[in-house]
Amino acid sequence: MLLGSAFITVMSVPYFDFETLPAFVIEKLPLRFEALWLAALRIHVAAAALSFPLCLVLMTRALQRRARIHRWLGRIAGALVLAALLPSGVVLSFDAKGGLVVTLGFLLSAAIVGAAMIAGVRAARRRDFPAHARAMRHVLGQMSVAVVSRALIVGLDAASIDPHTAYVTALWLPVLTSVAIVEWQARRSLVSRRNRTQLNERLDREESALGLVVRVRALFRPVAGHGR
Amino acid sequence: MCVLSFVPSLATADDSSLVAWTQQRVGTVILKPLAERGGSRFSRSRPPPHERRVRVTQSTLSSDKQGREFIPFSVDVRFGAGEWQRDDIVGCAYRASGNLFVKVGEAYFPAALLLGKKVEALPGACEARAAGS
Numbered sequence: 001m002l003l004g005s006a007f008i009t010v011m012s013v014p015y016f017d018f019e020t021l022p023a024f025v026i027e028k029l030p031l032r033f034e035a036l037w038l039a040a041l042r043i044h045v046a047a048a049a050l051s052f053p054l055c056l057v058l059m060t061r062a063l064q065r066r067a068r069i070h071r072w073l074g075r076i077a078g079a080l081v082l083a084a085l086l087p088s089g090v091v092l093s094f095d096a097k098g099g100l101v102v103t104l105g106f107l108l109s110a111a112i113v114g115a116a117m118i119a120g121v122r123a124a125r126r127r128d129f130p131a132h133a134r135a136m137r138h139v140l141g142q143m144s145v146a147v148v149s150r151a152l153i154v155g156l157d158a159a160s161i162d163p164h165t166a167y168v169t170a171l172w173l174p175v176l177t178s179v180a181i182v183e184w185q186a187r188r189s190l191v192s193r194r195n196r197t198q199l200n201e202r203l204d205r206e207e208s209a210l211g212l213v214v215r216v217r218a219l220f221r222p223v224a225g226h227g228r
Numbered sequence: 229m230c231v232l233s234f235v236p237s238l239a240t241a242d243d244s245s246l247v248a249w250t251q252q253r254v255g256t257v258i259l260k261p262l263a264e265r266g267g268s269r270f271s272r273s274r275p276p277p278h279e280r281r282v283r284v285t286q287s288t289l290s291s292d293k294q295g296r297e298f299i300p301f302s303v304d305v306r307f308g309a310g311e312w313q314r315d316d317i318v319g320c321a322y323r324a325s326g327n328l329f330v331k332v333g334e335a336y337f338p339a340a341l342l343l344g345k346k347v348e349a350l351p352g353a354c355e356a357r358a359a360g361s
Contacts, residue, residue: 021341021346023274024273026344030333097274157275
C-alpha cells in the first residue's frame with residue numbers, strides 16, 4: 001500500500017505543473033468551475049500524499065507502542081483528512097466521469113471516511129481502543145481504494161473491459177469490499193476476544209478446582225507414602 | 229461533352245485527396261502525439277484506446293465567417309475487441325493553414341489542447357457560414 005501510495009504521488013506530480021494540462025484534466029473539460037476544480041484536485045492530491053502514508057504508519061505496532069507520537073501524528077492525519085482530503089474530494093466527485101453512479105460511489109467513500117474518522121477520534125478520547133482501531137481501519141480501508149481502484153483499472157483495461165464499466169467496477173468494488181473486510185475483521189476479533197475471555201474464565205474455574213485437588217493431594221501424599 | 233464527362237471524376241479525385249490530406253494531417257498532429265504520449269498508468273484518467281480512426285465527415289470544404297476553408301473530421305476509438313465509439317474527438321482542419329481545431333463543450337480549441345497546452349477557444353472556428361450570407 002505504501003508503494004502504491006508513493007506511485008500515485010509520483011504520477012500526480014504533473015497536476016502541479018501550472019503550464020500544462022494533464023490528460024486527467026483534459027478529459028474533464030469543459031468544467032463548470034474550472035479554477036475551483038483544479039484547486040480541489042491539487043489540495044486532494046497533496047493531502048492524500050501526506051495523510052495516506054501517515055495513516056499506514058499509524059497502523060504499525062511500533063508506533064502504537066509509542067502513544068505520545070501516535071497521538072500527535074494521529075491528530076495531524078485527522079486534521080488533514082477532515083479539513084483537506086474530504087472537502088476537496090467531495091468537490092471533485094461532482095465532476096467524476098461515469099456520472100451519478102460514480103459520484104455516489106465517491107460520496108459514499110467520503111462519508112465512510114468522515115464518519116469513521118470522527119468516531120475513531122471520539123473512541124480514542126474515551127480510551128476505547130478496540131472501537132478506535134475499528135474506525136481507523138475503515139478510514140484506511142477507504143484510503144486504500146485509491147490504490148486498489150487504479151490497479152483494477154489497469155487490470156480491467158488489460159482484459160479489454162470497456163473503460164466506463166471498468167471505472168465503475170474499479171470504484172464500487174473496493175469501496176464495498178473494504179467495508180466488508182473491516183467489519184468481518186472487527187467481528188472476528190470481537191468473537192476471539194469473547195472466546196478468550198470465556199477461555200480465561202473457564203481456565204480460572206478449572207485452575208481453581210485443579211489447584212484445590214493438587215493442594216488436597218499434596219496434603220495427603222506424605223500420609224499415603226507412610227502407609228506403603 | 230468530353231469536358232463534362234471529366235468533371236465528376238476530377239471532383240472525386242479532389243474529394244479523395246482532401247479526405248486523404250485531412251486524415252494525414254489529423255494523424256500527424258493529433259493521433260501520433262497522443263499515441264506517443266500514451267496514457268498515464270495507475271491514474272484515474274481513461275486508459276488510451278487500443279485503436280483510433282479518423283473519419284472525414286464531409287467530402288467538400290466549408291467556409292467559416294472569415295471565408296477560411298475547413299473540413300470537419302471525427303476520431304473514433306475502440307477499446308479491446310469492443311465496438312467503435314464514434315466521435316471521441318470532433319474537430320476541423322483548415323485547408324490553407326493546416327491548423328486543426330477540436331470541439332470541447334460548445335467551443336473549438338486549437339488541437340494542441342489535447343496534448344496539454346493551455347490554449348484559448350477561437351470563436352467562430354469550424355462554424356460554417358450560413359448559405360447566402
